[in-house]
Every structure is written in C-alpha cells, then in structure tokens.
Amino acid sequence: MALNYSRQREAIKTCLMGRKDHPTADMVYMSIKQEYPNISLGTVYRNLQLLTDLGQIQKIKVGDGIDHYDGDVSPHYHFYCTKCHSVLDLEMDRVDMINDIASRNFDGQIQGHILCFTGLCGECAKAELS
C-alpha cells in the first residue's frame, strides 16, 4: 500500500512540469518513450491517475473527449482552441460567485464547476484574417 519510488513516475512528473501544453496521456507517453523506449502506455495512465489523486498534477477536461494533464495544480482556467486544438492557460481569477448564482434556485449542494473557454487562440485568430 505504501508508495515506492519509480523512475517512470518521476519522468512523467518531470515531463509535465517542463511543458505548458497540457498534453494527453498519449502525448506524455510519446515524450517519455524517448528516454525510456519501452515504457508502457498503461504505466503512463496509471501514474497520471495516481499523481492526480495525490494532488501533484491535475486532469483537465476541455470538451474534446480526451483527458489532458497539467503539472500546474494552482487553480486556474483553461482555453481550448477549436481550430488547432491547443490548450492554453488563462490568467484570470476564479469566478466562484457563479456557484452562488447557480445555488439560488437549486435545492442541492453546489460544490464546484467545470469551466473551459473556447474560441480561437492568438495564432489562429490572426490566420483567420488572411
């Protein structure tokens, strides 16, 4: 039950810390494969889930049906470009007041929300003008 060290898990964590593109499990797998050519995709999935449960990384849903992962666990929202499918961080404060608004005519207990913004990223918006 105790947690043992594993170089694969370290590599996964280091990979996520070192990039800001919010990769999917498969993207992490491809990346780590270069250092550990025979790492298993299952190992990547298992450790991504484990690290998520430990609160060391976070799993994010951007609406494309594939789970993305973020090494930055500080609370922040994400943006999903519907054209190039990139996932970007947004610099904005939490808008938890929307939880209160949602609670007004609701008899359950609102505990949180899943929020992801969509549109065109800077590059795709620029390309749209040509």
Added chain:
Amino acid sequence: MALNYSRQREAIKTCLMGRKDHPTADMVYMSIKQEYPNISLGTVYRNLQLLTDLGQIQKIKVGDGIDHYDGDVSPHYHFYCTKCHSVLDLEMDRVDMINDIASRNFDGQIQGHILCFTGLCGECAKAELS
C-alpha cells in the same frame, strides 16, 4: 442530400422531448428499443448527431466522459451529481460576462465556454445527513 422522414428519428426526438433526465445515447437506445425492438445503436448515434447539427437538440458534456443529450435547446446550464450521476437543469441566467473576464489578459478570441456545475443533488444531499 435532402432530409427524408424516418420514424426512428421521430421516436428519438419524441423521447428526448418527453424526458428531463438528459440521457446518454445508450439510454435513448434502451428507451426506444421498447417501441422499435430492432432499432440499431448506430441509428441512435447518427440521428442524435444529426439533430444536434440541425439545432433541434443539444449535446451536453458533464465531465463524466459520456455525451448526454437534451431536447431543450434554450440556453441553460446543467448540474451533475457526483454521487448518483444525475444531470439536472439549473435555473440561472447565462454568465457571459466571464467570457469578457477571460478575454482581458488573452490575445486570442473567446467565443464561448463549457460550464457544468457539480456537487450533490437535493436527494443525495439529504441522504448525506443520515
């Protein structure tokens, strides 16, 4: 290219109009199977997508990884109970000002957002107290 009538498509639409539980494709399939025992799951998926494209129903993402469908296309938000997995409508106005907030320090173009609230529904919140 023209759209022909199909009793299966009508049944799917009628099914969605007649229930408020935001069913998944499989739930719609199970329901319609009672009237049309040999309807195909593929037919359900194809028509759900078609009706969504036509704007007659909407596909909603609640964070459980499975697409849910709603016969009510008026703009409104949803609530997902993390305990019983029910999906409920919320009576609250759109909070489109969060798009403006998100735009402030962002150089792309925010066009919309995916927002779903989570927590305990009325029944599960009550059950929690015992």
Added chain:
DNA sequence: AACAAAATAGTAATGATTACTAATTTAATC
C-alpha cells in the same frame, strides 16, 4: 409500379482507457 436517394440494421473498426499477469524493481531486514 418503378426508380433513385436516403435511411436503416447489423456488424466491424476505432480510439481512449482500464484490467490482468508474469516478470522486474524497490526498500527493508538480516
């Protein structure tokens, strides 16, 4: 009724994710 286009049922394929198992690695003890 006859015909072409559209839709279907049934099945196979896909893609993301999870489960399983034998072999390897870790960490603690001697």
Added chain:
DNA sequence: GATTAAATTAGTAATCATTACTATTTTGTT
C-alpha cells in the same frame, strides 16, 4: 551484499463509447 515481501512495471487483452461500412429497406418522386 544476500533475502524477501511488497510495489511497480511491460506487455497484452479487455472494455466502453463512438464511428465506419455495407447490404437491405424505406422514402419520395415520376
């Protein structure tokens, strides 16, 4: 450093939601 039990892995098979494919049926028009 060898021993050992628990944890972890690689590799593969299985699962689940969804999409693709194809021969057959249904629809709408002449």
